[in-house]
Amino acid sequence: MNHIAPGRNAGVYSYDDIDRRFVAERVEQFRAQVERRLSGELTEEEFKPLRLMNGLYLQLHAYMLRVAVPYGVLTSHQLRKLAGIGRKYDKGYGHFTTRQNLQFNWIKLEDTPAILNELAEVDMHALQTSGNCVRNVTTDQFVGAARDEVVDGRVYAEILRQWTTLHPEFTYLPRKFKIAIMGSDADRAAIRVHDVGVFAKRNERGEVGFTFYVGGGLGRSPFVGKLIRDWVPEEDFVAYLEAILRVYNQYGRRDNIYKARIKILVHELGQEKFTQEVEEEFARLRGPKYRLAPEIVDEIRRRFGGPAFETLTDEPESLQAAKAANPDFARWVAVNVVAHKVPGYAAATISLKPAGGIPGDATSEQMELVADLADAHSFGELRVSHAQNLVLAHVRQDALFTLWTALEANGLGTPNAGLIGDIIACPGLDYCALANARSIPLAQAISARFADPARQQTIGELGIKISGCINACGHHHVGAIGILGVDKKGEEFYQITVGGDPTLTTAIGDILGPAVTADETVDAIEAIVEVYLSNRHDGERFLDTLKRVGHGPFKERVYAAH
């Protein structure tokens, strides 16, 4: 077994005394802000943005604390701490989000300084997980492990984390600002539906550079990000982002909250004019002050360390034998396990989507179990995916069966990564103060309807994404099937979209027809799946069939009874 001290060589950025001092100071700053609010020195209007910038929302039943999991990577040690906080200050569970973070739903304001203190003990915080600032940077859940990876995005995501932390100029932006980064030719981070989406790549000389997409986003006005520069050299990475943010901070709309995201600025100025503004600002900013020197990049990379992989071969005999002997295990491997850049290893998705379960929820006990499994099988390191699952990224292939056996025994072996049961859902009206309708009960009903793993595998890759309001935290616009909860005179209705796609072929889904009730929605999904299965050609995914046959047959079947 590979027991590695957390944060040392596990491939997780290791804090030093300066990082720790900063987080400790920030906790004390927030403690003082809470005291000033309780004493009346700060009004609620003044306090709200301050608490939001520390991840603290007021939701329907209590405060909600959103803990940052920077680019979705954490140590077993950190996950155990989260489990403990869930038990001590919450109700024994947490919710993993589409932004690779963790939310606690039942938090007391007066407890938050103590919770932040506990987080600081394991080099964690809740900084900038909300508010009109640059949010937690997200990336590929297989970062640093994927076989198709060209550039390790963690290094640049960490540089961004540091650079955006309490940025003096960009902490009171017109609206929130989300950056995602990918280091592969594939897109597993929905790059083009972020305010800024970045592909890290290499030129023919092997140098690192970045392709920038700006102005993507979901919500009320969904947009696919526009390419504004194909190659930004590594040393200009920070300067270029600084230029984008300065243009946005100065020209982004502040008169209307629904038009304040950068996507509206890009749309209103036009891609060309916006690009020109950024380029002019960049030309002024470029220089030694903002230069990202190679030594900085090397130092950050060094502080990630990296697992000490052994020399192994793919598909060891023991794995083949286990798959042959156990069809359920074979199915889990086929669905939830992907290739690793190092032969003999694999990345395994731990589904938090059991049939009929609450997507993304994990109990403190489950978190502790996964932490133990991460220690035993993945160098003490794990990830949160934007699909609200957990990932052990560096598992020896000959240990997969042992891992699966432990997961299966604890209800965490659901073989549905990327399948119809792997539903993304926001908390919806069961928890969220902004929601118009519930999301979770619908996700539960759909995943229960499609509970049979064999049927799910037959259906194949099909992402259902559910949002309880137009803010689209459940990414419904980019679901192959998207579901948006709406309120019609006090009743919950659901609008179905099809054809959304968060990958390289990014597309916003189209509305299929009038909104229907929750029960009707489940039947509608079934109808859509039936039409797909009866029309598909060999090897076609749902999206392929949809593209070929169009909406007609789907619409006809779904609304046949209306």
Next chain:
Amino acid sequence: MPLIKDGRIVEDAWVAVADGEPVPADRPAIVTFERWQAERASFDGRNAALGLRVKSGTLAPAIAADLDRFALVAIEFPKFRDGRGFSTARELRERYGYEGEIRAVGHVIPDQYQFLVRTGFTSAEAPEHTKPESWAHALTEITVAFQPSLDDPQPLSLLRRRLGS
């Protein structure tokens, strides 16, 4: 409203002149950008220092050409959440080399003070009920920064800097 400089309340040598009111000739006075545009010739030959007050939507390039006429630029924050002023101040310093006083006026809170200093502000108008100790404390509670800025920070290592205060 109390004026904050270097973390404490100080005497304000400047008088803010509302549009339409006479501008005192014998003491430093702040006029609005709108008035400056309309009546700029009337300030020819003025000896006492002149300051300019700009709304949050008036960005640095709009006043750049006249900067040498002003010993002070007051940047308005209509509400503290409107952060355009941080970019305006920074551009005045970094892009246009402005060396006069830059003052935050309108609604700013102590929790923004360090950001104000780091983007080039030299003074801030605090709300009437403000607690001076909160402003003083705001300059010392965070000692590490991750970006270059205007308060002459000392690099600690790589991205990190010790904040000067």
Next chain:
Amino acid sequence: MALNDKSRNEAVLQAITANRLRDGEVIFLAPGSAVGSGVAWVERLEDAALFEDAATADAALAAAKAQAEGERFAVDVYAFDLRVADGQRLPVKTRERIRALGPTVRIDLGKQAAA
């Protein structure tokens, strides 16, 4: 899974709600609260003050808001509609039913769990 609304014919009343500042708990304005005579809050909808006419509700809301901010007791103070059927108080909107009870997907949690 729908929260059925079977009481459309009952008179619509109002109650006043907020979240307690220090812990976020959902609270309701207690009977007898008014400007001058003091404002009190309760944690259960069954114990909340109900208002039949808009003028009384508005006055109570103003008093509640003043106390909430003045004493830093509560935030997001507002009035909502409800009906009473068979002695049960039923908010008109799903959102307020969920606030009064707890998440529908975790009936072991929230106010409904203590019932």
